[in-house]
Amino acid sequence: MLRFVKGLLFASCLLLQQAASATEGMWLPQLLGQLNEKEMKAMGMKISAADIYNVNRGSLKDAIVSFGGFCTGEVISSQGLLLTNHHCGYRSIQQHSSVGSNYLADGFWAMNRQQELPNPGLTATFIVRIEDITKQALAGVQNGMDEKDRAALINKNIEALKPSIKKEAYQDVLVKPMFEGNQYFLFVTQTYKDIRLVGAPPSSIGKFGADTDNWMWPRHTGDFSLFRIYAGKDGLPAEYAADNVPLSPKHFLPISIDGIEKNDFTMVFGFPGRTNEYLPSEGMRLIVEGQDPARVSMRDAALKIIDGFMREDEQIKIQYAAKYASTANGWKKWIGEMQGVERTKGLDRKVAYETEYTKRLNNNNALKQLYAGVLDSLNALYIKAGPYVVAQDYYNELTRNIELFSFSNRLLNMLNKVKKDGPDSYTEHKELLLKTMKGIFQDYSMKVDQQVAVALLDLYFSTVKSRYIGGEAYQIWMENNKDGKMTANKIFALTALSSYEKFEAFLDQPYEKIQNLVYQDPATRFMMALRNGFVENVYNVNKDIQDEIDQLQRVYMKAQMEVMNERRFYPDANSTMRITYGKVDGYSPRDAVQYNISTTLEGVMEKYKPGDYEFDVPGKLRDLYRDKDYGPYKRSDGKMPVCFIASNHTTGGNSGSPALDAYGNLVGLNFDRTWEGTMSDINYDAKICRNIMVDIRYVLFIIDKYAGAKHLVDEMKLVHPKAKVRPMMERKRA
Structure with a gap:
């Protein structure tokens, strides 16, 4: 690995620089064990870096997909059920809609596999493995070379390397530059092309607040949709066919319904699009x-x-x-x-x-x-x-x-x-x-x-x-x-x-x-x-x-990277797989304003405006709220959680990314950033940069109690990781 990569290993940050903090950074998952694992565990992570990225056995990376090349999605069942944002699935939902069958306005729920809707052109891409090929890519490159000559030589080196890369015939190879072209990484990918729409709430839930609330906190949006990945009968990628079968993934995400608390450790895994953190x-x-x-x-x-x-x-x-x-x-x-x-x-x-x-x-x-x-x-x-x-x-x-x-x-x-x-x-x-x-x-x-x-x-x-x-x-x-x-x-x-x-x-x-x-x-x-x-x-x-x-x-x-050698550098986002980590935390954007970590269904009802295209609320959801019929998804105080924020460093492309707890369980679905923190693409500031997530309990509540699609929840693996922790803490206090 190049000399400057060693500059990634450091213990402290400079006072006057835009230093990476414990919550800043979009890190390459294969380097977590070398660069981040110790810090992540100190912040509360309970799993290992090998549980996050592993090429020899199923790991978290094997449940994460690039959804259509523009968002992130995650597999949440052994039958290829895929969760992403409502706004990521929006065009697919729109294309199936008409004035007579308006799935944008009314929502859509497949009650069996036969009702799931195909989406030509929509894909889900897994990362099989990631390799550092800097040495091969930059072979023969000299300082001061003309940019065109340099690019041509690098492309020639990469094309010469590709045939020797070990992969299956149905897999692809993608090469991306990092650190402004000082490093190159190769990604072996596997893309599935039969992706079917399974469920989507009406826009009055999935897009609640629409443009007024976009990029804002507090937020009350159920921004999710469900798809399913289908494969050929051999389990491999295949074009759409009626007799294709649901994908059996190497890993799917268990779902924690224990909820979140302030200072809980969180990770966001996905495909962030583009940042420019190192501009002059x-x-x-x-x-x-x-x-x-x-x-x-x-x-x-x-x-x-x-x-x-x-x-x-x-x-x-x-x-x-x-x-x-x-x-x-x-x-x-x-x-x-x-x-x-x-x-x-x-x-x-x-x-x-x-x-x-x-x-x-x-x-x-x-x-x-x-x-x-x-x-x-x-x-x-x-x-x-x-x-x-x-x-x-x-x-x-x-x-x-x-x-x-x-x-x-x-x-x-x-x-x-x-x-x-x-x-x-x-x-x-x-x-x-x-x-x-x-x-x-x-x-x-x-x-x-x-x-x-x-x-x-x-x-x-x-x-x-x-x-x-x-x-x-x-x-x-x-x-x-x-x-x-x-x-x-x-x-x-x-x-x-x-x-x-x-x-x-x-x-x-x-x-x-x-x-x-x-x-x-x-x-x-x-x-x-x-x-x-x-x-x-x-x-x-x-x-x-x-x-x-x-x-x-x-x-x-x-x-x-050589002059400021105490700084921790991470590569700018470029639509490749990254992981970021932080904690559930509020923030104060300006004088006398303090934001809490979460919102509830009460806030939805406070914003409710009958007939308004941004803030209308479906009658059934109002009835569930009136009756407090939240099933097993409510908080300990009896309220229905909707959204929460944390200090994970995200950007476009992270839409639909899973928010994971310390054990790698799904606790939320990333869909936005706070308005004050949208400048994080060029100017990350841990004091006010927050990502916004749908609480997974609200997702389950809408699927189960609102849509009546409990068969989808039954596919998932629901877990209670905090149930083991609380009794131990209580014994210690005693």
Whole structure:
């Protein structure tokens, strides 16, 4: 293992740095025994690192899956029953819904295996094992190599290595860089493709609080859904078939119904998406003072329009439910990120860390010769890149949130593939595109999109300087009197891409004719002008700057690990399997405000607003509350628990991750972070960063008492780990 990896082994943190604490970090599970086990046990963990990650026998890792590549899920029965968030299963639930059978509004529960619903394209991926291949990947790499040459050599090394990796024919190999490309790890994976919907509460439970409560605490959301993993009769991955059988997993998670208490040890296991914890100060400043404001302003305008239509039209509400949730999720997160960095003086802390780093570097002649000037140069590059990065975010938000522009982009990308593969490939590429577009148009409303376009075009052209837009796009803008409404009305009235029927008819023409028509259609003409201007004036210029940033970021990462050698470093999240650990704990986000660790069903009823799409409560749930009919899932004080918080370091991708107790039993389901702590992706602060989880007892209560699906609970293994501890503690007190 490389020299700097040894810097991971340490006992204390620096005063002025953004140090990893006992609750910070997204750790690679195969290294827990070497790096974290002693600390985890001191915090209360009762199992060993080998119980968490093991390649020779079933361990916790064998119950954890990457759900669809965008969330985490966990196996909770010997019959492949899988638990994840309601918002992770949202699109699948939506695709099975209609006005007549609205599973989003009413919920869905399969009362037998025959009623479980297939979901083409949905996958569940297990990690078989993880290997450090840094030495092989970096063979022949020299300091100062051109970035393209370096990347090409590393890719060549990895491709040469893959055939020698021991794996089964049905398994895959994934290689990911860590520590900005200073290390490389290989993941052997096993992906199942027959994933069926088993159960989901209505959105009034699974999405209770919707956008108002998103990223907020206290929270009262039953954010869960159930699926089942099916395999071929041989137990191996297989495409969907009616006679496939439920997966028999190597391990599934037992479920503790003893509940949680303040200071209980917790772990969250999953596939966090992306963090940037080791940015220099100007990199952090660019995010919170440039990128976040740009993205928030564009999404704010789009969301207001979509929300207005959804409140008036039930069909549009169904069509746009998932899109709205996805758009609002980022919008609110970025607002919290900006506020969190400001409240915790994150930039000041980063500058203080850099001051200490520079002082130490200058006092070490050997390291100074290697790394002098790296930090200053990196900060200067972020300042230089700033205008281009912000312009790129405006462009991305424009083309993402105006769906017609994304349709145009798909069409242009398809035609570029035909140009590359030859005219004879047109039919094949056309059919693939039409297949994709048919599903997209099912959830599309032209009248909604047109009004979004009006607002975003006005905002984009009034905010982004013309030199970053390009002459052709700006010329079209001027042709329409620099008016979003006039521009949008003309484009939407004349385009051939505003419905599936029109789109299909447009493509059902000879390729030679299509090549000319794309320049005449107002949507594709405008999109090409925007795209060409963006590539020429923003992307190409910024790409060279980003190449320099990537190179210096890698060097700076290595420098930090050698200069600040008392600090514990963990690799940034990159959608690979990680474990984080902490304790159940409240927090104080601001003066005179103190948050407790948990919420109950009483809070749901306090928020209840009849008929409100965010805070309505189903009649049956109100009846269960009135009668206090909670079954064996209530707390010792007779109340029904709903959610709780802890100091686990999580991010996007951890949605659906299991919250585990000291014994590795399931106690909750991770689904969010507190608003004040959303800045943890770039500025973790243990004082206010908290993850939010559904209490597993609320999940079981909804399945059993609300849905009447106790047969699903009967599949699970319910345990009482605290029953053994309490009598022992009582004897000691006596």
